[in-house]
């Protein structure tokens with residue numbers, strides 16, 4: 010595996026030179042922050058991003074995300090034009106040697122949390138989720154609250170210009186059920202597989218977060234069954250998964266090490282973190298350590314090791330602690346500890362393994 014951190018470009022509050030000082034971190038995962046979904050990327054822009062990262066002694070280990078335009082997800086006639094643009098973006102990435110692209114296929118909202126700064130007993134704050142809050146709030150109000158509580162940072166998936174018109178987006182998705190959304194995903198993947206094969210770009214879909222429908226919107230990448238269904242529908246190694254413990258782990262029916270083993274060969278990127286569950290639909294993000302949350306992180310990392318996972322991995326949302334002012338979930342301190350912890354697990358598993 011290649012240990013990485015997520016990097017939010019020149020406006021990130023954490024400089025690349027700090028990220029490089031985290032032991033074992035070889036690269037960052039980033040994206041172009043001045044392009045909108047649907048806009049084609051240029052090779053020059055990708056080259057400039059890559060160069061800025063390499064000058065800091067790190068590698069651009071993949072993209073999170075190349076966003077998919079809503080017209081593709083909805084299946085509008087205009088989708089073909091947007092798919093052509095997506096292919097142009099992949100071509101620019103391929104020409105610059107970028108081989109992993111994370112994306113998601115969630116309608117309207119990206120990841121959803123109801124509290125961005127819930128205090129934990131240790132005095133840190135974390136992102137948290139309560140289904141009761143989601144069930145009782147208007148989506149537009151919910152968006153405005155999330156935006157207002159982000160410490161002034163624009164959070165990935167919550168870009169104000171896109172979400173200024175939540176009502177219109179809901180209207181556009183009103184006839185899109187889970188089956189249609191899945192068909193539209195397959196249509197998209199089939200169209201981009203030739204360019205992915207040409208440049209060996211591994212597409213890694215991010216699971217839906219949380220792993221069930223929210224605000225009445227369908228969710229289709231939520232468990233082992235529908236992940237394997239997607240692999241079969243487009244049976245190409247370049248159609249793969251971002252294995253995200255924090256997203257798939259929102260549903261306690263998901264056996265995380267089991268999903269990893271079932272997805273052997275198709276996991277191209279991994280997000281590893283822990284959650285503390287209190288009841289179904291009520292959880293908060295924990296420190297990475299197994300003892301701090303619900304999941305056995307040793308078993309998760311061991312499963313990744315056992316399937317021969319060799320892609321980029323990153324600690325995911327961390328707690329906010331030690332007085333750091335940062336984008337919720339994306340401070341340096343707890344992610345640095347998460348990277349060290351995952352590295353420690355990996356080293357111990359590797360040294361005690363008989364796998365060659």
Ligand SMILES: [Mn+2]
Pocket residue numbers: 215253254255256280325
């Ligand atoms: Mn994730």
